[in-house]
Amino acid sequence: MKLCILLGGPSAEREVSLQSGFGMARALASRGHDVTLLDPATGREMRLEEFHADPPKTEHPTAKELGEFSQGNIVLESLMSNAVREAEIVVLGLHGVPGEDGLIQSVLELQNKRYTGSNARSSALCIDKHYTKVILEHAGIRVPRGTIVAQSDHPQQRHAAWELANLEFGFPLVIKPNDQGSTVGLTILREASQDAFNRAVDLALEYSTKALIEEFIEGRELTVSILGREALPVLEIETKDGFYDYHHKYTPGMSFHTCPANLPSELASGIQANALKAFEACGCRGYGRVDFRLHPDGRYYCLEINTLPGMTSTSLIPDAAKAAGISFENLCERIVAEALD
Numbered sequence: 228m229k230l231c232i233l234l235g236g237p238s239a240e241r242e243v244s245l246q247s248g249f250g251m252a253r254a255l256a257s258r259g260h261d262v263t264l265l266d267p268a269t270g271r272e273m274r275l276e277e278f279h280a281d282p283p284k285t286e287h288p289t290a291k292e293l294g295e296f297s298q299g300n301i302v303l304e305s306l307m308s309n310a311v312r313e314a315e316i317v318v319l320g321l322h323g324v325p326g327e328d329g330l331i332q333s334v335l336e337l338q339n340k341r342y343t344g345s346n347a348r349s350s351a352l353c354i355d356k357h358y359t360k361v362i363l364e365h366a367g368i369r370v371p372r373g374t375i376v377a378q379s380d381h382p383q384q385r386h387a388a389w390e391l392a393n394l395e396f397g398f399p400l401v402i403k404p405n406d407q408g409s410t411v412g413l414t415i416l417r418e419a420s421q422d423a424f425n426r427a428v429d430l431a432l433e434y435s436t437k438a439l440i441e442e443f444i445e446g447r448e449l450t451v452s453i454l455g456r457e458a459l460p461v462l463e464i465e466t467k468d469g470f471y472d473y474h475h476k477y478t479p480g481m482s483f484h485t486c487p488a489n490l491p492s493e494l495a496s497g498i499q500a501n502a503l504k505a506f507e508a509c510g511c512r513g514y515g516r517v518d519f520r521l522h523p524d525g526r527y528y529c530l531e532i533n534t535l536p537g538m539t540s541t542s543l544i545p546d547a548a549k550a551a552g553i554s555f556e557n558l559c560e561r562i563v564a565e566a567l568d
Contacts, residue, residue: 228260230563231314233331235266237302238323239411239434247538248320249278254559255318263310267302267321267331272310306334316566317342319535324406327535328354343566345534349510353532354406356439359509366508368501368529371520372396373441375405378432389424392440399443402427404435415443444520444528449488451502452516452536452547454558455565458499459547463488484543486550490521498527505529513565516544 234248235241256262256275264273302325317340329351335342353359360370376388392400403413412434414427431438448464463485502517509532516536521527536544548558
């Protein structure tokens with residue numbers, strides 16, 4: 228099958244996307260597919276043997292570094308290229324914005340092109356963490372309490388968010404961009420300092436037009452990968468030290484995955500059922516990942532849905548697939564097959 232794999236792009240997760248896309252390209256080429264790689268940030272088309280990218284840095288890119296890449300015409304023009312037009316399926320190895328936000332999906336839908344992952348509408352919904360939580364809460368899924376601060380907000384609105392967080396949520400607080408992944412621009416605020424709160428909000432707003440302020444859920448870090456209509460085994464993430472930030476995610480040896488997680492079978496089944504429920508409530512399809520925190524009291528909270536989860540050597544969905552007896556090559560094949568369904 229003739230495939231075009233989109234990777235890289237101008238988002239804060241560009242380096243991770245280069246590795247995800249390359250890993251998928253190599254796996255699919257090994258199964259006999261005709262693979263072309265395309266970076267929407269540069270418009271460059273590559274064959275697999277031409278591609279090279281250094282492993283992701285252990286620190287996320289700054290907003291200034293991201294400004295070096297075009298966010299506009301090159302991205303859209305690249306989707307009109309021969310590589311996309313001639314492909315039977317477009318494989319999305321992109322992460323972040325643009326790529327995971329529905330923009331590229333919308334353009335592909337206008338061209339009547341099949342592509343991997345969720346459709347434009349679900350992608351646009353799930354990239355917005357706040358709106359996702361509204362949908363999940365309506366579906367009866369427990370989520371952390373939170374509020375939003377926008378770049379356009381009056382200082383009084385930011386102060387109101389501080390008051391709400393201080394009086395209702397308590398500390399620690401999680402402050403992060405509303406539409407980024409890989410913990411880019413995220414702060415865990417452990418002190419009741421309004422100055423520190425404002426600095427954390429300003430950092431989040433460097434990467435997004437909105438900052439999400441949430442209560443911090445103590446406990447274990449869990450995730451459930453979805454493949455088709457199947458919830459894969461619950462995976463637990465532990466770090467060598469600190470929390471599961473960009474550095475721990477993309478530095479080999481800094482985090483550890485246990486899959487299946489050491490949980491009572493009834494609890495594990497409940498989390499898997501909640502993951503599927505969340506996935507379907509947001510209209511997602513193909514594959515994805517649903518993240519949870521398990522409080523010591525046994526309650527679990529859904530944090531977010533990733534519609535294009537990482538596919539690197541340290542990523543979570545390949546480990547969950549392996550625990551279910553699915554090789555990385557078969558995982559990639561099934562993701563492509565889902566696009567044909």
